[in-house]
Amino acid sequence: xxxxxxxxxxxxxxxxxxxxxxxxxxxxxxxxxxxxxxxxxxxxxxxxxxxxxxxxxxxxxxxxxxxxxxxxxxxxxxxxxxxxxxxxxxxxxxxxxxxxxxxxxxxxxxxxxxxxxxxxxxxxxxxxxxxxxxxxxxxxxxxxxxxxxxxxxxxxxxxxxxxxxxxxxxxxxxxxxxxxxxxxxxxxxxxxxxxxxxxxxxxxxxxxxxxxxxxxxxxxxxxxxxxxxxxxxxxxxxxxxxxxxxxxxxxxxxxxxxxxxxxxxxxxxxxxxxxxxxxxxxxxxxxxxxxxxxxxxxxxxxxxxxxxxxxxxxxxxxxxxxxxxxxxxxxxxxxxxxxxxxxxxxxxxxxxxxxxxxxxxxxxxxxxxxxxxxxxxxxxxxxxxxx
Numbered sequence: 221x222x223x224x225x226x227x228x229x230x231x232x233x234x235x236x237x238x239x240x241x242x243x244x245x246x247x248x249x250x251x252x253x254x255x256x257x258x259x260x261x262x263x264x265x266x267x268x269x270x271x272x273x274x275x276x277x278x279x280x281x282x283x284x285x286x287x288x289x290x291x292x293x294x295x296x297x298x299x300x301x302x303x304x305x306x307x308x309x310x311x312x313x314x315x316x317x318x319x320x321x322x323x324x325x326x327x328x329x330x331x332x333x334x335x336x337x338x339x340x341x342x343x344x345x346x347x348x349x350x351x352x353x354x355x356x357x358x359x360x361x362x363x364x365x366x367x368x369x370x371x372x373x374x375x376x377x378x379x380x381x382x383x384x385x386x387x388x389x390x391x392x393x394x395x396x397x398x399x400x401x402x403x404x405x406x407x408x409x410x411x412x413x414x415x416x417x418x419x420x421x422x423x424x425x426x427x428x429x430x431x432x433x434x435x436x437x438x439x440x441x442x443x444x445x446x447x448x449x450x451x452x453x454x455x456x457x458x459x460x461x462x463x464x465x466x467x468x469x470x471x472x473x474x475x476x477x478x479x480x481x482x483x484x485x486x487x488x489x490x491x492x493x494x495x496x497x498x499x500x501x502x503x504x505x506x507x508x509x510x511x512x513x514x515x516x517x518x519x520x521x522x523x524x525x526x527x528x529x530x531x532x533x534x535x536x537x538x539x540x541x542x543x544x545x546x547x548x549x550x551x552x553x554x555x556x557x558x559x560x561x562x563x564x565x566x567x568x569x570x571x572x573x574x575x576x577x578x579x580x581x582x583x584x585x586x587x588x589x590x591x592x593x594x595x596x597x598x599x600x601x602x603x604x605x606x607x
Contacts (some may be wrong), residue, residue: 222262226250231258237269237276238292244280278450294344303395306349306387307342313387324472332380336361341384346391351400354384358407374407414581415543416551417441419558429534433526435504436513437548438497443488444552446572447523447545448472449479453512457497463490466500467571471520484571 222235231248234241248254268274276289301454304312311332315411340357341349361377372380385401392399399583417425422441429437443465459466465488469476477535479485490498501512509518523545531545549570556566557578 222266222380224255224258224262229328231255231557233258233265235260235262235265237274238289240285240289242285244352288362291343293347296560301346303345303391303397306344307338309346310338310342310383310387311389311390317386322472322477323475324477325330325408327473328379329383332383336380336386337384344386345399346388347395349388349400351402351404354381354400354404373409375409376408378409399448405457414550415541415547416554417547422551422555424538425534425540428538430530432504434603435497436521436526439494440545440548441551442491442494444549444554444556445488445573446470446484449484450513451520451523452476454510455502456510458512460495460499463495464488465490465494479571486568486571488569515578550582553578557582 222233224244225234227245229250231246231250231254233244233246235463236242246258248258252605263272265279276283276288280286309426313458314329314333316394321329341353344353358377358381361372361380364372366372368480380529383462385404391397404433426434426438426441436450439445443450445453445465445467449467449469452469453467454469457468460585467479467484467486467488470484471477498512505512505514505518508514511520513516513521527545532542535542551568553566563575563578567573570578572578
């Protein structure tokens with residue numbers, strides 16, 4: 221039975237709930253009127269405890285015991301549920317699905333589950349995870365600080381929660397309960413800025429970059445290869461006779477794997493400048509390694525190390541705007557467009573299934589580079605009016 225006590229002239233409720241002694245401050249002064257009010261409050265509270273409908277957070281929302289009892293409630297419900305715990309079903313789901321995944325994707329899923337999802341939801345029955353639980357956890361993730369400053373991005377949070385969505389939806393389908401994921405939309409993600417280099421900037425960069433990396437960046441700037449694709453490029457995929465580069469593999473997390481999608485599996489045409497760069501590189505590394513671009517030991521280059529020691533220092537030295545090396549891919553696309561190359565050909569070079577992505581991402585850069593921005597029409601109109 222609950223009792224009303226006094227501490228520092230303030231009323232305190234002393235009671236037991238789920239075999240735990242609880243003392244909650246009310247902030248009310250010790251007056252007769254406040255005691256009567258509190259007695260009614262306590263009567264209602266005791267009735268709900270007896271009926272099993274008491275919610276600690278509803279009565280004492282600011283208490284430091286709320287989380288403890290909410291977790292305890294979940295464990296009790298999970299113990300009484302005929303559905304598996306989240307951590308149990310997550311293991312089953314993972315074992316069934318992993319055969320479909322690449323090693324890098326498997327590692328990403330494992331990271332999200334082990335670091336975030338299992339610690340948070342592991343001891344809950346799959347049908348006890350509510351929409352409110354998911355939304356609350358998402359808001360908690362948004363407050364986690366990053367080592368480099370700021371908090372987790374919307375994109376990162378979406379990736380963390382993606383396996384949660386898949387696991388819960390699969391469990392709902394198998395165990396016949398309504399998924400709590402209905403109408404939960406991914407967080408909006410800021411579009412990655414496309415910041416291509418001008419052709420003059422490319423030529424300047426190549427003239428000043430370390431000589432042992434000039435061939436590497438020449439190929440990057442004029443083929444549009446992704447970082448993992450150029451780092452995983454082997455000599456057997458370089459066809460000098462046909463002037464083709466066969467993109468069939470990528471170097472991801474220390475492993476040579478198949479390319480990302482069917483579109484990524486492609487043949488890239490060599491321009492004369494790329495042909496010359498690869499011929500020059502052949503003299504440097506072909507007898508050293510199967511990889512076209514490698515370190516002194518013949519192993520694939522570490523792109524983080526190269527970015528830190530070569531890419532960014534060169535940009536700083538030249539006074540060029542800091543940006544990721546991935547912008548070499550965007551640069552290739554915009555230079556091709558400016559040169560008047562076919563959009564369909566560019567899409568094939570880039571590894572896109574169709575040309576819509578090229579139009580969507582890069583078309584706004586074309587007018588500044590080619591002057592095809594209405595000036596042709598203006599010139600025609602001007603000629604006709606002056607005839």
